[in-house]
Amino acid sequence: MKKQNLSYKDAGVDTEKAAAMVGDIGELRDRTETKHKLMQAFGLFAASFDLSPWKEPVILVACDGVGTKIQLLMKHDMPEIAGEDLVGMNVNDVLTSNALPVLFLDYVGIHNIDEAPVTRILDGLTRSLAACDCVLAGGETAEMPGLVHEDIVELSGFVVGVAEKPELLNPADIEPGDVVLGIPSNGVHANGFSLVRKLMENDPDLIPDDLIPDLLAPTRVYYPEVVALQKTGIRPRGMAHITGGGIRENFARILNGKGAELTLPEWKNPAARRLVEAIQLEDAIHTFNMGIGWMIVVAPNQVDAAKAALPEACELGTITPEGPIRVEVPWA
Numbered sequence: 001m002k003k004q005n006l007s008y009k010d011a012g013v014d015t016e017k018a019a020a021m022v023g024d025i026g027e028l029r030d031r032t033e034t035k036h037k038l039m040q041a042f043g044l045f046a047a048s049f050d051l052s053p054w055k056e057p058v059i060l061v062a063c064d065g066v067g068t069k070i071q072l073l074m075k076h077d078m079p080e081i082a083g084e085d086l087v088g089m090n091v092n093d094v095l096t097s098n099a100l101p102v103l104f105l106d107y108v109g110i111h112n113i114d115e116a117p118v119t120r121i122l123d124g125l126t127r128s129l130a131a132c133d134c135v136l137a138g139g140e141t142a143e144m145p146g147l148v149h150e151d152i153v154e155l156s157g158f159v160v161g162v163a164e165k166p167e168l169l170n171p172a173d174i175e176p177g178d179v180v181l182g183i184p185s186n187g188v189h190a191n192g193f194s195l196v197r198k199l200m201e202n203d204p205d206l207i208p209d210d211l212i213p214d215l216l217a218p219t220r221v222y223y224p225e226v227v228a229l230q231k232t233g234i235r236p237r238g239m240a241h242i243t244g245g246g247i248r249e250n251f252a253r254i255l256n257g258k259g260a261e262l263t264l265p266e267w268k269n270p271a272a273r274r275l276v277e278a279i280q281l282e283d284a285i286h287t288f289n290m291g292i293g294w295m296i297v298v299a300p301n302q303v304d305a306a307k308a309a310l311p312e313a314c315e316l317g318t319i320t321p322e323g324p325i326r327v328e329v330p331w332a
Helices: 015-024 026-030 069-075 079-095 118-131 193-202 209-215 223-232 246-252 270-278 281-287 300-309
Strands: 057-065 100-110 135-143 154-164 179-184 238-241 259-263 292-298 314-320 325-328
Touching (some): 026 118, 057 079, 069 079, 079 100, 079 118, 079 154, 079 223, 079 238, 100 118, 100 223, 118 135, 179 300, 193 270, 223 292, 223 300, 238 246, 246 281, 246 292, 270 281, 292 300, 292 314
Parallel strands (some): 100 135, 259 325
Antiparallel strands (some): 100 154, 179 292
């Protein structure tokens, strides 16, 4: 066998630069250790977290990415929003159970460490994590020349949430006549971008440059709303994060065969409105959140208190004994 004068760096992977970058992002990661902290020092092979402050802790986990939105974010030099999206797509999922996020792990796959805006992505990610009291416990940045394209960043996240067992929501408690409240989305969030990109490819004038910030607005994290309900002692019957598949598919996950009669308020995001107008209404309802990123089911006698705790909440409708979920969009 012939000995080759090649190193890992010659093959396109610079472990020394990767190690240096990990050190550089230490201050970004430190901002996430506020309310919660790791039990041992950051940087070990596995992160540890002490659950002893909870009496009956239940662990909830979720994993998600930002989909093909990452391509438009990179094209328009907005990588920080990718980090915010990654937090929102994961943290919101554990919040639906009435759990609060405590630990987060990220995975970044890149072609070359010099060319990818990893630090900017992590800046957005850690700012968003700090805002919801969640610790960046670790992660992985994989430099993979020949596998990941130069213009692509692979991005995924993993979150751990904790709740006291008696405080977990049970969707079986949802009853006909319960009231459905909605909290607005920032925009399209991080879903439906394969369709968005196709629409923009077919019609380059569909989303003018001045509306790009509205189109690519970060996924809203509904941590403040869940905390506000917990502080006031309001126990929802159920909560839903509206992502890919829209209201019908996501809301149905907590209804156990029941239905709903819903009327959606006007979606005021101008870029999103142009997307809705460009396709059939049913396709838009099936793909986008239609302006509602978070849905809460409460008993009728809790509506006033819930709306007082959540100033942005609007009444969408009520639960029916059985499906379907009917969605009226009077503004479209």
